[in-house]
Amino acid sequence: MQWLTPFVGLLAAAVAVPLLLLLYFLKLKRREAVVSSTLLWKRAVQDLQVNAPFQRLRRNLLLLLQLLALTAMLVALAGPVLSLDRGPGQRYVVLIDRSASMNATDVTPSRLAEAKKQAKVFVESLRSSSAMALADRADHAMVIAFDRHARVMCNFTSDKRQLMVAIDAIEAGDGTSQLSEAVTVARAFAQSPGPDSGPRSDEGLARMVLFSDGRIDDLGAIAVASDELVYHRIGESADNIAITAMKARRSYEQPQQVEVFVSLANYGTQSAARDVQLGIDGDVRAVRSVTIPPRQEGDETQEWTPGKVAVSFSLTHEGQGVVEVRQLEPDALACDDAAWSVLDPPPKLSVLLVTEGNPVLESSLRACPIARLDPCAPAAFDAMEPSAFSLSPYDVIVLDRHAPLHLPRSCYLAFGAVPAGIDVNSPGELENQVIVDWRSRHPVLQYANLTNLFVAQTRALQLPRDAEVLAEFGESPAIALVRRHGSTFLLVGFDVLASNWPFEPSFVLFCYNALSYLAAQQGGGGPHELAVAEPIVIDDVAAGGEVAVTLPDASTVQVAPDPGGTARFPGTYRVGLYAVDVPEEPRRFYAVNLADENESRIEPGDEMTFETMTVSAQPQGVQRANVPLWPALVLTALVLACVEWLIYNKKARI
């Protein structure tokens, strides 16, 4: 038996009991009534007192009952707890999984809520420090919530209320689940006892109590001792339809054309017919019905694999836009039912032409749909500071017979010279070459016919292994694609003026294709699509300006940039669309998608295979080790009060 709040009970008793006695012994205020004679009444009272048995006792019975009821209530107030556990105090680390799969609603209201509930029951059943006890036998616990990262909600304490508040404060996230950080943090904390652990030494290992659905990525990398971790499995069902991948990109050829690729997975055992809806900026553009096959059961060596189907949409859309793909039927896990992609407007390039004078190339480039073309002398280019490129970046730098000294990160189209430092050698020069083969399917050479290309003089190219050869002379590659240091180099080994290419229609086509391709290489739309918990980073925010981030739940967060003008918003914990308003700039969108097959696979795992051992789920939920006695006491008080009332009424009945 323990007392949770003994002093409250004592205090209340000190006030209430004397008050009741005082009330009871106060003289009853009687109503006055005039009668003709008290003669008979006095006799009746005498008779009553003489004849009624236990008269005095009955008078006191009411007081006794009242006192008993009051005592029951006061004891209930003191919070007695019948403790079924014995032994010295333990230390526990409560680990609560808050990854995306814990949002599944196969247990009502959700797995996370259920995990929190069970964790609370667990905390409730911890033994608390007792003012009455001689030895401190209290259990200490700490609370850690984890998805990819661990978050300490509460350090070691025996204060159950603090633990409860910490558990309540855990919010759902859409991240992936990785346990290793949480385990590391837990062990680190367990070695340094909490601030209120008092004089106790950190004897014994803190036991970890894990509330999870068992879908954790990195179990194989964690070693646990036996009995170190107890796993409480949350969740029941595996049925889930997820959008596991989604990509929207503009066609290389036609920038208005948007291709959307969607991959859907079915984790259930029944094939599922679903409608997939495609929308841009909130307007529904297409709905397609797909049937997703059921999962394929594996054997002993292999786990089952989900049934998958791919859907592609094609549509035209100019300008910026947000593509949303949604699986229309709600299921257990909502966060993988939709995916977003942000479309950039078709790029308008700014091109830097480094040449000593090449009217053919310049006019060909000017014929392409580019924003601007800046000619520049090679000497001037070499003189430019690399920092100048970060301020006004050129999407594509065209190098005409010039190998620059330094190569800022960009996309290059190089004619007749090989930039140094990209692992491309030029062992010598060749003469009178014709193209023997070219990759007409490659976007750069699309529609370009190089049959009649004759080159008087060219450099022989010796390419690294990962280079992509687009066109070949008999003895050397003619056009090649090399990626180095984050830059893309499209190398043309010969000088245009030393060939008949300017007279070929394929030259203009090549220029156009090359610029579009290189632009697409750079744009890519990559930074607009983030994984969960990946920060939104916005560079070049004007000083003093604040960035407003509108979250998927329509709340807005103001982010102040650091002195360097970079604003970071790390709070992308939920999937959805984040809108970012930078002062004096158009609104930007960032799509945060789950796109994680492991999280969408919500089937709760019965066991967790760690590096060292396998931990099975507890066969049943958390059991109460402590029985709070107050409800029974309150009930007793109620019954006593009723009995007292009945007796009083019986006595007063006429």
Next chain:
Amino acid sequence: MARLDSLDVLSRKILQGKMQGERRSKKRGQSVEFADHRPYVAGDDLRFVDWSVYGRLDQLFLKLFLAEQDLTVHLLTDVSMSMSVGDPSKAQFVKRLSAALGYVSLVNNNRVTISLFADGVRVRLANMRGRAYLPQMAEMLLTADCGGFSDFEKACRDVESRRIGSGITVVLSDFLFKQGYEAALRRLIGARYDLYVIQVLSPQEIEPKLVGDLKLLDIEDADVAEITVSSALLKYYRRNLAAYCAELNEFCTRRGAVYVRANSTDSVESLVLNYLRRVRLLA
């Protein structure tokens, strides 16, 4: 007055022709009603010698006649404070009853004395006879107020010392006397007087409708009784009341008095016309 009048009418209807006042006395005396003969002894009044018997028997006999005495009716009416309690009030009831009885007695040429008593006799109207006294009696009864505590014995002593002749005494009271009624009633019971005891109780006394924790105040002596009304208490109260009345009844019956118990809700008319005739107070 209207009620008394209606009572008057009602009483007259029933009592017409009943010769109430001139009733036979047990004493032989001068009257027209023959009682007996007895032999003549020297000194007897010759006027009562029955000469026709002397003619037949040649002996002197005296004719004996019943003396016709007038009846003295003593109404002893309680007007102590305790009588003012009750709804309808007991005082009203006993005054009406006294009025009715007084009326009947006066109309029938009886000598009527009405004494209103509380702590001793407060008002007395003595030796009324004949209808002429009706207004006086009515005025006395109407103007009398309740007041004072009851001292029944003192009143009885007073009445006993003043009454002469023979007759009937009617006591109208609630008989809730703290000092007891036995000694007082014993004074009134004598050879020459018939005693009628009419106990009037209010319905509140018979069936109290009290609830809760009460402090009962005695209206006469401000005595206090603290009670908590309960079913048991009320049971004992009723039992006590019944015992008290039974005791009074037995006391009266044993001494040849007649006990009548009345509720102040009863109608005076029916009481007078039915019940009192049945107990032969009225005929």
